[in-house]
Amino acid sequence: xxxxxxxxDAITIGAHVDHWPAAITAAGDALVRSGAATSAYxxxxxxxxxxxxxxxxxxxxxxxxxxxxGADVLADGLCVVTLAEPVAFGHPHNDPVSVIVGLAVAGAxxxxxxxxxxxxxxxxxxxxxxxxxxxxxxxxxxxFGQTAS
Amino acid sequence: xxxxxxxxxxxxxxxxxxxxxxxxxxRLDIEASVQATNVAGVRAAAAxxxxxxxxxxxxxxxxxxxxxxxxxNNYFDVDELFAKLEIALGx
Numbered sequence: 001x002x003x004x005x006x007x008x009d010a011i012t013i014g015a016h017v018d019h020w021p022a023a024i025t026a027a028g029d030a031l032v033r034s035g036a037a038t039s040a041y042x043x044x045x046x047x048x049x050x051x052x053x054x055x056x057x058x059x060x061x062x063x064x065x066x067x068x069x070g071a072d073v074l075a076d077g078l079c080v081v082t083l084a085e086p087v088a089f090g091h092p093h094n095d096p097v098s099v100i101v102g103l104a105v106a107g108a109x110x111x112x113x114x115x116x117x118x119x120x121x122x123x124x125x126x127x128x129x130x131x132x133x134x135x136x137x138x139x140x141x142x143x144f145g146q147t148a149s
Numbered sequence: 150x151x152x153x154x155x156x157x158x159x160x161x162x163x164x165x166x167x168x169x170x171x172x173x174x175x176r177l178d179i180e181a182s183v184q185a186t187n188v189a190g191v192r193a194a195a196a197x198x199x200x201x202x203x204x205x206x207x208x209x210x211x212x213x214x215x216x217x218x219x220x221x222n223n224y225f226d227v228d229e230l231f232a233k234l235e236i237a238l239g240x
Contacts, residue, residue, distance in 0.1 A: 048157055048158060051157065052156075052157030052158075052188060052206065052207060052210070053157075053204075053206035053207070054206055055156060055157055055162065055203075055204035055205075055206035055207050056157075056161075056162060058162050058165065058166075058204070058223070058224035058225070059223045059224055059225045059226070060222075060223060064161055064162055064165070066158075066160070066161040066162075067158065068158050068160065091204075091205075091206065092205055093205065093222040093223075094222065094223070103161055105160065105161070108159075108160050111160060111161070111164065112164050115161065115164040115165055115168065116164075116168045118165065119165050119168045119169055119225065122225040123169070123225055123227060125225075125226070
């Protein structure tokens with residue numbers, strides 16, 4: 001199964017945020033814009049980190065913002081937010097974070113397939129620095145193997 | 150052999166860790182089942198597991214276990230998984 005479509009309105013380049021909840025909010029806003037989720041999902045993504053800590057920072061500079069499936073997920077969705085200034089999430093090895101990938105999944109079983117695709121993209125260690133330095137949303141799409149069509 | 154990968158809610162991050170742990174195990178030529186679980190389910194899932202892979206942030210949530218707990222820093226780095234699993238499982 002390919003990744004969910006990554007439309008241009010699900011990509012934010014160079015967001016200015018002061019702290020990690022604002023960074024996750026920027027990802028939530030992108031998922032709302034693209035029609036994948038409602039703003040309630042944003043609150044649940046923040047709640048996951050408040051409950052379990054910064055474990056969502058799964059690689060140097062990268063946070064995978066997500067929560068469980070729920071009524072606030074309208075469709076499987078992916079978003080990418082890059083930060084103008086990196087922020088700390090509180091992870092001992094992988095801070096500071098400059099790229100947030102937001103994931104909304106409608107069902108737990110189906111998501112396993114496109115998470116494998118996500119792993120394929122990021123197994124290239126050049127990808128996170130490339131995304132962090134992206135200047136256009138079209139470039140971000142191309143990193144994920146997608147075009148505007 | 151059973152390996153458990155654990156994240157906070159049991160999907161997303163743990164699914165990525167599962168995919169890449171399976172790639173590392175294949176390279177090591179070790180046959181193992183890799184099960185994704187969450188903080189709430191780890192005690193049951195890991196009862197018969199040899200290894201638990203997780204984030205440094207979640208180690209304290211595991212509690213007592215007989216499994217080896219391995220902290221993975223970069224979930225996308227198959228080389229890191231390979232090296233740490235080789236130490237834990239290698240002869």
